[in-house]
Amino acid sequence: MxxxxxxxxxxxxxxxxxxxxxxxxxxxxxxxxxxxxxxxxxxxxxxxxxxxxxxNKQAMLAACIADRAGRMRLPSQLPAPSHREELAAMLSRLGATVLHEVSHPGVMAVFRLAITEAQRAPEVAATLETARESIRTTARIILVQAQSAGMIGAGDPSEMGNRYLALLWGDLMMSLLLRLCDAPDAADIDRRVRSATEDFLRLYPEPKSQVRRATSKSTPRR
Incomplete structure (x- = not known):
């Protein structure tokens, strides 16, 4: 052989x-x-x-950040969720991707760099903010689709998306920036994602009209 x-x-x-x-x-x-x-x-x-x-140097930094940000993007043409379970799955997928990529030591180093250089090189923070905005945009798109399908009630999808991300992170970001903890492992990410998604869907329940419609469809006629 x-x-x-x-x-x-x-x-x-x-x-x-x-x-x-x-x-x-x-x-x-x-x-x-x-x-x-x-x-x-x-x-x-x-x-x-x-x-x-x-x-130039700023273009190099932008490329470094864009490389990591690109890994956090879900497909641009997301299929609209057809039920609440599918909405939960889409939010969970986004949450897991964000936690895994943003908590990477290299990304945390960029955040620290942006804080350190805030006055001397504000373009560092501006470049990083562009990457963060792409995450918020993806969350907003998911929630706009869910709202259009009647899965969540009225409200500003951007604010809802920010609320989901806040539930997802809690105080983890600050702890990572201060080096008080290590990046979460797969089990920690799964726990955070599940908790954030469940809490978010409790905050934004399905409108009562949709629940009544679904109940009436499932009740057999006599």
């Missing part, structure tokens, strides 16, 4: 090397002090290559 040849991993693509070097430099020196020369040296590329791919 022939032995399978061992395939050695190839070198990282230049773009990936630059982004990794940029994030490491931001964490080590701070956004302001992490010069493009330091990043290029760490990535083992020339400054010309760096500028050809990204143009």
């Amino acid at each position: 022939k032995k399978q040849p061992i395939v050695e991993p190839g070198p990282q693509p230049v773009r990936e090397r630059i982004l990794n070097a940029a994030m490491e430099s931001f964490m080590e020196f701070g956004y302001t002090e992490a010069s493009t020369l330091k990043i290029a040296t760490r990535a083992q590329v020339s400054k010309r290559e760096l500028y050809a791919l990204f143009g």
Whole structure:
């Protein structure tokens, strides 16, 4: 029996090397002090290559954040939920994705960077806020669809989405930022998601008219 040849991993693509070097430099020196020369040296590329791919330091930071934010996005064309159980499943899927990705140590490092550099480099916080807005938009879309289908009552879907995310996080974000706890494991995420979804659906019950309609359909005529 022939032995399978061992395939050695190839070198990282230049773009990936630059982004990794940029994030490491931001964490080590701070956004302001992490010069493009330091990043290029760490990535083992020339400054010309760096500028050809990204143009400037802010673009590198934006790419680092966008890479993580992209993992939190659900499909843009979400199917409308057809019943409350499906709504619960969609919220749970969003919640689990958000907790897993945002609590990643690299993402927490970006949040700390944004806080540290708030005055000297407000563009860091602005770039991060764009990523956070994509999460809120996805929650709003789910709730707009649920509201249109009569699964939840009247109200502002944006505020409802923010309430769901607040229930999901509790004080976990602050604890992670202060390094008081580790990122949640799969069991912790499942517990948080289940609790937040159940609490949210209790806060926003199905309108009584919909409940009466569903009950009348299920009651056999005499």
